[in-house]
Amino acid sequence: MRTQAPAGSVSTTRAAPSASVAAPPPAADGSAGPPADGSGWEEVAAETGWTPADCLAHKLSFGKRADAKSKVDALVAHVKRLRSAGWHLHEARDAAAADAADAAERADAEAALRRSDRETSDLALREVQRELGSLAQAARAHETQQAQRQAEVERLQSELSDARSGLREAEEAARGAAAEGKLLREQVESLQGQARSLTDMQTQAQKYNAQLQQYNSKMQGELQAANEALARSQAEKAALTEECAALKGRLTALEEQLAGLAAVGSSAEALRASALEDASRLRGEVAGVAAQRDNAVAEAARLRGELEAARSEVDRFREATGKDVGALEAEKAARGALESRTQAQAELNSNLHEQVILLREQKELSESKLQKSAAEVKKLNAKVKRLEKELVEAERKVVEGEALRKKLHNTIQELKGNIRVFCRVRPPASGEAAEAAPGKPVVAFPAEGDMAGRGLELAQPGGRGGKDGEAHSFGFDKVFAPQASQGKVFEEISQLVQSALDGYKVCIFAYGQTGSGKTHTMMGSPEQPGMIPRAMDQIFATAKELEAQGWRYEMKAAMLEIYNEELRDLLGKGLLPAGKKHAIQHDDKGSTTVSYCEHVDVSTPEGVAALLERAMKARSVAATAMNEQSSRSHMVFMLAIEGANATTGQKARGLLNLIDLAGSERLSRSAVSGERLKETQAINKSLSALGDVIAALGNKEAHVPYRNSKLTFLLQSSLGGASSKTLMFVNVSPSAESAPESLCSLRFAAKVNACEIGTAKRQPTTARQ
Numbered sequence: 001m002r003t004q005a006p007a008g009s010v011s012t013t014r015a016a017p018s019a020s021v022a023a024p025p026p027a028a029d030g031s032a033g034p035p036a037d038g039s040g041w042e043e044v045a046a047e048t049g050w051t052p053a054d055c056l057a058h059k060l061s062f063g064k065r066a067d068a069k070s071k072v073d074a075l076v077a078h079v080k081r082l083r084s085a086g087w088h089l090h091e092a093r094d095a096a097a098a099d100a101a102d103a104a105e106r107a108d109a110e111a112a113l114r115r116s117d118r119e120t121s122d123l124a125l126r127e128v129q130r131e132l133g134s135l136a137q138a139a140r141a142h143e144t145q146q147a148q149r150q151a152e153v154e155r156l157q158s159e160l161s162d163a164r165s166g167l168r169e170a171e172e173a174a175r176g177a178a179a180e181g182k183l184l185r186e187q188v189e190s191l192q193g194q195a196r197s198l199t200d201m202q203t204q205a206q207k208y209n210a211q212l213q214q215y216n217s218k219m220q221g222e223l224q225a226a227n228e229a230l231a232r233s234q235a236e237k238a239a240l241t242e243e244c245a246a247l248k249g250r251l252t253a254l255e256e257q258l259a260g261l262a263a264v265g266s267s268a269e270a271l272r273a274s275a276l277e278d279a280s281r282l283r284g285e286v287a288g289v290a291a292q293r294d295n296a297v298a299e300a301a302r303l304r305g306e307l308e309a310a311r312s313e314v315d316r317f318r319e320a321t322g323k324d325v326g327a328l329e330a331e332k333a334a335r336g337a338l339e340s341r342t343q344a345q346a347e348l349n350s351n352l353h354e355q356v357i358l359l360r361e362q363k364e365l366s367e368s369k370l371q372k373s374a375a376e377v378k379k380l381n382a383k384v385k386r387l388e389k390e391l392v393e394a395e396r397k398v399v400e401g402e403a404l405r406k407k408l409h410n411t412i413q414e415l416k417g418n419i420r421v422f423c424r425v426r427p428p429a430s431g432e433a434a435e436a437a438p439g440k441p442v443v444a445f446p447a448e449g450d451m452a453g454r455g456l457e458l459a460q461p462g463g464r465g466g467k468d469g470e471a472h473s474f475g476f477d478k479v480f481a482p483q484a485s486q487g488k489v490f491e492e493i494s495q496l497v498q499s500a501l502d503g504y505k506v507c508i509f510a511y512g513q514t515g516s517g518k519t520h521t522m523m524g525s526p527e528q529p530g531m532i533p534r535a536m537d538q539i540f541a542t543a544k545e546l547e548a549q550g551w552r553y554e555m556k557a558a559m560l561e562i563y564n565e566e567l568r569d570l571l572g573k574g575l576l577p578a579g580k581k582h583a584i585q586h587d588d589k590g591s592t593t594v595s596y597c598e599h600v601d602v603s604t605p606e607g608v609a610a611l612l613e614r615a616m617k618a619r620s621v622a623a624t625a626m627n628e629q630s631s632r633s634h635m636v637f638m639l640a641i642e643g644a645n646a647t648t649g650q651k652a653r654g655l656l657n658l659i660d661l662a663g664s665e666r667l668s669r670s671a672v673s674g675e676r677l678k679e680t681q682a683i684n685k686s687l688s689a690l691g692d693v694i695a696a697l698g699n700k701e702a703h704v705p706y707r708n709s710k711l712t713f714l715l716q717s718s719l720g721g722a723s724s725k726t727l728m729f730v731n732v733s734p735s736a737e738s739a740p741e742s743l744c745s746l747r748f749a750a751k752v753n754a755c756e757i758g759t760a761k762r763q764p765t766t767a768r769q
């Protein structure tokens, strides 16, 4: 079936058998049936090569010399031919009538069948809606559950990170304590070494001291004995010297007495004899005294010798010790100093001992702290392990939840159908008339009932080809009234956008006449961003969220414009060689490439925004009679998404195509000529081809005419493929002036909406083999 381009309403009329076609006149022989002489039309046609029309148009003419018979013969032959033609037409009419009756019957039967199909599909639809409701409920419950799980994961993660930082702190404290302990141990060891060497030194000093004291006391004893012996010898010497002097005085006195006596004479002889006796006695006494004196001298000499010996002993001792008394004093002083040093050393020792004890205590404290920290670390390690286990479990649950979410999400999407049509009506521009008749808006929306939010009524203003205020009703998957914000509209397509991350090929088109709001819907403005920037924000945000579950995405963007059936790369930096054109190629795996087309790696919404800005600048904008800013080309934004999950080994390859189609106005309205005429024809051809492709897919035709336009050929793998999903926005202007165009747009969209293209199936691949 070929679908016509939207060019007004298409009415099909079934030809009823005409009752006014009369039977041919009776034959010359009066019979009412066809000629019995075998001159049926086939023979006449074989003979003359005429059609019945030729026969009816044939005029008889006779030559001037023709006789009556030949005229009669010619007349009879003509009448026969006319009769044959008459019967032939009669039979043809009967056959046509019979065919028409059959067709009517078949149509009735088909209508009955369709009615019953419709009822069945209504039932199925209700069932699906019920199922959808319960799935949506399940999805909501699941989303709540998942949010709880996510919160739990976040709580666990924060607990884990707390525990980790606690662990890190404890480890650091433990490391600090261990280092401190080590330092203290080293200090203790060095102090203990010092203490040991000091103790050794002290012991040696004490020993030496004791030896010195011993030697000192011995020397002092010896010195005292020598001093006493010396004093005794000196006293004896003094006594002897005194006795000697007394004896000398007596001797002198005696010698004086003797001399006196000698002088006194003979008588004195006796006296002399007695004196001699006395003298010899005295001499004996003197000899005794001399002997005594000699003894005393000998004794003195002996004592002197002893003294000398004692002195030499002292000298020897001095030599032996190198010390004299002064030295001994010095030694004593040194000993005192040594003692005080020993004392100080002992004090230092005891201080050190105290320090050692303190350090030991500190060491014990550090060790107990270390032990406590180790126990704490052990506990924290156990907690970390438990939390890690819980985290792994929670992450597993999240991954499972995500898989379930995807399944539910895509089931819902599949149930909703893989081609959907949303209608969006823009607000009237200032000064724009939006009433079909007084008090009757051109576009009205049913506020309640089945069609609320899904239906729209378009009223044609009078004098524009329709009856005054004649209304046409349409129903779509969703209808957005003028007040619907960009955010509200995006809410409805966000799940479809999400599918691209899940590995689907998604196409979102904006269709409508020039100025109906396509670019506003797709691109929007910085204040009111449209579907493309919002889709990018969502894709990047979701890709980031999915990183936690092991997904890593790579995205490449391309932007193309199709103008007059020629491709232009809006991001191209002059890659296209002169004289060459961009060529579209599809491979067996469903990948599409465009030669010399730039694909830019994107990783942030800001990066995409910069690309969009670059592309918009490059986009061809040509003025038409209707809108000076009217874009006369299709703009195709393509985002190729490749995702891989290192945890589960899954891979997903999605493609998001966002297309701002060129305006769909009719030739008569845009009043164009020349270059503009060519543009309009190209636009209409490609839009018509898009409708044809969707219709062929909907009718499951063996041949889908993708090649009829660059647009459909470019999007071939994303339209109607096993893993594709399509959404079409039909943008409508509310103006009275645009009402006929709006009707065309809505009829085209209604036709698209009637198509159901299979069931999209994602084709995730498993990478691990």
Ligand SMILES: Nc1ncnc2c1ncn2[C@@H]1O[C@H](COP(=O)(O)OP(=O)(O)OP(=O)(O)O)[C@@H](O)[C@H]1O
Binding pocket: 425, 426, 427, 482, 512, 513, 514, 515, 516, 517, 518, 519, 520, 521, 627, 629, 630, 631, 661, 662, 663, 731
């Ligand atoms: N939903 C809306 N809300 C507010 N303003 C809108 C809306 N839709 C469209 N407009 C405004 O209407 C005007 C025409 O819209 P837009 O340029 O998007 O139309 P278009 O269909 O893309 O036209 P063209 O085919 O010429 O590109 C613009 O000024 C736009 O800002």
